[in-house]
Amino acid sequence: MIRLVLLVAQKDLLIERRSRVLLWQVAPFGLMTLVLCGLAVGPTASTQARLAPGLFYIVLTLVSLLVINRTSQLESSRGTVTSIQILGMDPGSVFLGKALAMWVQLATVGSALLVGTTVLLHVSVRAAVLTLPVLLLASATLSLAGVLYGRIAASSANAGTLLPALALPAFAPVLIAGERAFSSLVVASPLARWVWLLSVALVAYASVGLLLYGALEES
Amino acid sequence: MAVASLCDVVVTAGSFPLLSGVTLTLEPTVTYVITGSNGAGKTSLLRLLAGLEAPSRGSGTVLGFDICSSQRRELRRHVGWLGHEMSFYADLSPVENLKFAARTTGADVAAITPALDRVGLAQRSKVPMKFLSAGQQRRVSMAWFMVRRPQLWLMDEPYASLDDEGRDLLSELLVTAQTSGATIVLTSHGLLPPEIDAASIVMVGGRIAKVAS
Numbered sequence A: 001m002i003r004l005v006l007l008v009a010q011k012d013l014l015i016e017r018r019s020r021v022l023l024w025q026v027a028p029f030g031l032m033t034l035v036l037c038g039l040a041v042g043p044t045a046s047t048q049a050r051l052a053p054g055l056f057y058i059v060l061t062l063v064s065l066l067v068i069n070r071t072s073q074l075e076s077s078r079g080t081v082t083s084i085q086i087l088g089m090d091p092g093s094v095f096l097g098k099a100l101a102m103w104v105q106l107a108t109v110g111s112a113l114l115v116g117t118t119v120l121l122h123v124s125v126r127a128a129v130l131t132l133p134v135l136l137l138a139s140a141t142l143s144l145a146g147v148l149y150g151r152i153a154a155s156s157a158n159a160g161t162l163l164p165a166l167a168l169p170a171f172a173p174v175l176i177a178g179e180r181a182f183s184s185l186v187v188a189s190p191l192a193r194w195v196w197l198l199s200v201a202l203v204a205y206a207s208v209g210l211l212l213y214g215a216l217e218e219s
Numbered sequence B: 001m002a003v004a005s006l007c008d009v010v011v012t013a014g015s016f017p018l019l020s021g022v023t024l025t026l027e028p029t030v031t032y033v034i035t036g037s038n039g040a041g042k043t044s045l046l047r048l049l050a051g052l053e054a055p056s057r058g059s060g061t062v063l064g065f066d067i068c069s070s071q072r073r074e075l076r077r078h079v080g081w082l083g084h085e086m087s088f089y090a091d092l093s094p095v096e097n098l099k100f101a102a103r104t105t106g107a108d109v110a111a112i113t114p115a116l117d118r119v120g121l122a123q124r125s126k127v128p129m130k131f132l133s134a135g136q137q138r139r140v141s142m143a144w145f146m147v148r149r150p151q152l153w154l155m156d157e158p159y160a161s162l163d164d165e166g167r168d169l170l171s172e173l174l175v176t177a178q179t180s181g182a183t184i185v186l187t188s189h190g191l192l193p194p195e196i197d198a199a200s201i202v203m204v205g206g207r208i209a210k211v212a213s
Helices: A002-019 A021-040 A045-073 A078-086 A091-121 A125-130 A132-154 A159-186 A192-218 B042-049 B071-076 B094-105 B109-118 B134-148 B164-179
Strands: B004-013 B016-026 B031-035 B057-062 B079-082 B152-156 B183-187 B198-204 B207-212
Touching: A002 A021, A002 A091, A002 B094, A021 A045, A021 A091, A045 A091, A045 A132, A045 A159, A078 B079, A091 A125, A091 A132, A091 A192, A125 A132, A125 A159, A132 A159, A132 A192, A159 A192, B004 B042, B016 B042, B016 B207, B031 B042, B042 B152, B042 B183, B042 B198, B079 B134, B094 B109, B094 B134, B109 B134, B134 B164, B164 B183
Parallel strands: B031 B183, B031 B198, B079 B152, B152 B183
Antiparallel strands: B004 B016, B004 B057, B198 B207
């Protein structure tokens, strides 16, 4: 199973490396949105720093939607769907492989956004560095949920517009827990319960995905 | 033992019947050509044989797998499929696509380069699929059949988009496969090349109208 997970992830990342959608489209979109957020909250550094965690996670969520949409599109044509089905791969391995590739992409863009947040929204470097493990956990949870909801939306002719409507409510726990954990680091308060919430969400989405992905593929 | 045995199989898309009570037996090492007008159910029958469609009524086995159960997923690993649409990742090259497919199915990776060479794509083997013509993409599919060596070949209009050289190559491949023990089922709107000795299955309105050897 691990071999198949790695094969699927390697394939998705190779496609990304070729197309460079993350580098030339997704990352610039995220950074531009972050700049706009900075402009929207005004020039006061203390206000920007106070709102930075929430703005960061909103931008990360928007970026996630683009990455999920892109990943889902890789297997959206009828011909590719059929050829993947014919390979008879274990659906659980496909689910985890795609989530792994998405995690690598989201963690990369998320790290770039974190640097942007430090520079543009005046968050301390210490808080940004300390929140990195939380970002990895949050992006892993977003990836697992994203692959699941991307698959559900892909079965619709209006996948691009259906995906945000389906996925954003599911992302709410990740958004809240991530923002609270980041804010806790900024104001130096305990963050354990938010990390716990993220961990529970991660396990829940991984379990649901492993159970349902095969049925979603067939539908 | 029959390669496929279908009994009164009905396949629907929503409430629309794609196949309406198909009863059919396919014998080993025989080439079958399915003919019929547009919408007669040719592609649906191929998809059923590949385990890609679930019957809503009836029963059947293909290569010993029950197509009414979850064995359909296992069946897919034993058939080769060539459809109308491009079935590879557009951003990956033929070599990368075939390596991914071979590694996931346990096929021989070393056979990929000779197969691409055989179908005349040695010089284009590292070019992304999206830059290949429809005929060249078909040739990549042919190379995959050579690597995979499936027991049951299912091909939807395989001669479409191929030039004369490609058609000759495909015919040679089909004859070789049949000689080596494979069963081939293909659909066609036109006449097959004379070297293909095929039994005929005529479909009308989702039913088998006639089977002639």
